[in-house]
Amino acid sequence: MRIILIGPPGAGKGTQAERLTKKHGIPAISTGDLFRARVKDPNDPLGLEIKAILDSGKLVPDEITVKMLAERLEKDDCKNGFILDGFPRSVSQAEALEKMLKEKNIKIDAVIQLKVDDKQLVDRISGRFSCSKCKAGYHDTAKQPVVAGVCDSCGAKDSFTRRADDNAETVKGRLNVFHTQTAPILPFYEARGLLKAVDGMAGMDEVTTQIESALTSNNGGSQLPPPKKFG
Ligand code: AP5
Ligand code: MG
Secondary structure, eight states, rough: EEEEEOOOOTTTHHHHHHHHHHOOOEEEEEHHHHHHTTTOOOOOOOHHHHHHHHHHTOOOOOOHHHHHHHHHHHHHHGOOOOOSSOOSHHHHHHHHHHHHHHHHTOOOOEEEEEEHHHHHHHHHHEEEEETTTTOEEEEEBBBSSSSSSSSTTTOOOOOEEOTTSSHHHHHHHHHHHHIITTHHHHHHTTTTTTTEEOOOOHHHHHHHHHHHHHHHHSSOOOSSSSOOOOO
């Protein structure tokens, strides 16, 4: 199964991608995570360039983003499918992805749009933290670890961290980028019959249920079983 998750910052793309990965056994690829991994080395000039862009909330240029994504899709774990979280984020990226997949003779099964009000997004982002060891995501009120200071997923202690771009100023810029540059890809996928909208304002479990039901009702899917024969 090949799925794209689209939604504004804080919509729950990462949260739902983590769940889809566990359920379907396919990797979740977040371009944001790929970039954050790249900026860790202070001696890497490309990492420094990317860090400045992430801090500003603008989009990293296509020539860097598309290349990084293409390299990631070449890895063995993507053979049976993948979940894209945060890519594509512009019509030019959607076109580049379509071309890339056509060359591999594979198709996207569904594009899931997570719909959330801007006001709720700011609350979500300001309360977000994650485990620096295994990347499991949490929230100050919506999802705290069972034992304070200990990651539910990997058991690491005092490993929680907050993102540098999760500040009020950058969030405003990221939201603006979503509305002006990313939202235009919704009609692009609607025209291809792939777009399924879910209510991202609902609780996390309900959102997961809605996504699973959207995937099941997907008639363009390349991995779905053939219809049952009767009689
Ligand atoms: P990226 O890392 O993708 O950030 P983003 O799109 O801004 O999205 P977030 O990761 O902030 O939110 P999310 O939707 O994953 O929400 P989450 O599940 O964490 O990109 C960062 C930057 O990288 C970009 O600004 C850009 O500069 C660059 N970049 C990335 N991709 C690019 C591309 N393709 N091209 C160019 N540049 C690119 O949830 C948020 C919080 O809410 C969590 O605390 C969670 O616990 C909580 N929560 C989740 N769901 C619910 C729910 N249903 N109810 C209550 N709380 C919830
Ligand atoms: Mg994310």
